[in-house]
Amino acid sequence: MNSSVENFPRIIMRYLNSFDDFPNDFQNNYHTHLLCQRGHFNFSFNGTKMNCKNGEFLFWFAGSKLSDFKFSKDFNSSVLLVEKQFLNDNVPDQNLSIDAILHSRKYPVKHLNGKDDKDRILTNFQFLYSKYQDKEHRFYEEVLKLQMRLFILEMWHTFTNEYERKKRSVQSGTLYEKFMHLVQLHCLKERKVEFYANQLLISPKYLNFICKKNSDITASEWIQRFTKERVIFLLENKSLNISEIADEMDFSSRSFFTRYVKKILGVTPSEYRNRLG
Known part of the structure; x- marks a missing residue:
């Protein structure tokens, strides 16, 4: 068992009414899953102001830059925290849900699809904590790891549903919105403006x-930005x-893959992985 698991409980579940109810340094040590059950709260996520209200689900990756928390007086939520290394060690094949996961890095608040989604989330909180x-x-270890994987797949189910709903709303948008949608769908394999x-x-x-005109950024730059996200994620x-x-990205x-990564990251794939430790 590595030191991060020894130093921190692997799973924490609690009810939360204010920022003081979070454990110390939770932002760095835990992936956060939060279901808002009453009221609302505002926060800043990587410099962007956001809001989470009753009936919405929120997911923060460990290491997210969070600040400016403001909770309504009636705020109440259920929160499940998973120690980052324990979750990372038990992630199923990430290719199953790469687009939805990357989407969650930018948009942590999820709009749930009614009572069934809420009940599913709370049930999976309880199963994992139990x-x-x-x-x-x-x-114990084998069962806990299996439950961790099931929990992740259930969360990906929620993330992917929300991601698909957002995609459908964008498909009828402007040419720029359609382009941004297409890049997210295809940039893993298609990297040419043509x-x-x-x-x-x-x-x-x-x-x-x-x-x-819309962003002051060229189409090729957008393609490279989205592709870079996926390269980092896969590495x-x-x-x-x-x-x-390299095969996954065609x-x-x-x-050829090594030269491309060197161009967009400044280091080779092997060098990037060596920096991760």
Whole structure:
């Protein structure tokens, strides 16, 4: 068992009414799952002001930059905290839900689809916490790890549903919104402006004009930004070797992938992984 698990409880579940109810330094040590059951609260997430209200679910990755918490007087929530290394060690195949996970890094507040979603989340909170407490079980570690994986898959189910709903709302938007939607869908394998221009039935030059007008960033820069996110995400998943990632991204060889990563990250894939430790 590594030192981070020894120093911190692996699973914490509690009711929360204010910031003081969070454990000390929870932002760095725990992935946070919170279901708002009454009231609302405001916070700043990576510099962006956000709000979470009754009936919404919130997920913060460990290490998120959080500040400016303000809770309504009637605020009440159920929160489940999972020690970051324990969760990371038990993640299923992340390729199952890569887009929804990356979406969650930017949009932590999830709009639930009625009572069934709320009941599912609370049930999975309780299942995981109960397995953590049942330390007399003969196969305690094995059962707890299996429950952790089931919990993650259930959370991905919630994340993906919310991500798909947002995608559908964007599909009828402007050309710029449609482009941003297409990039998120296809940038893992498609990294040329021409592909997206063809999908939108416009010229690459006009697509760049639209992007510059709306964001002051070219289409190729947006493609590279989204691709960079996915490269980092895949490299941090050590269950995949570098050749497998190159194949996943449709590079014809590992050497072409290495040159591409060096271009966008400034280091080779192996060097990046060595920095992770």
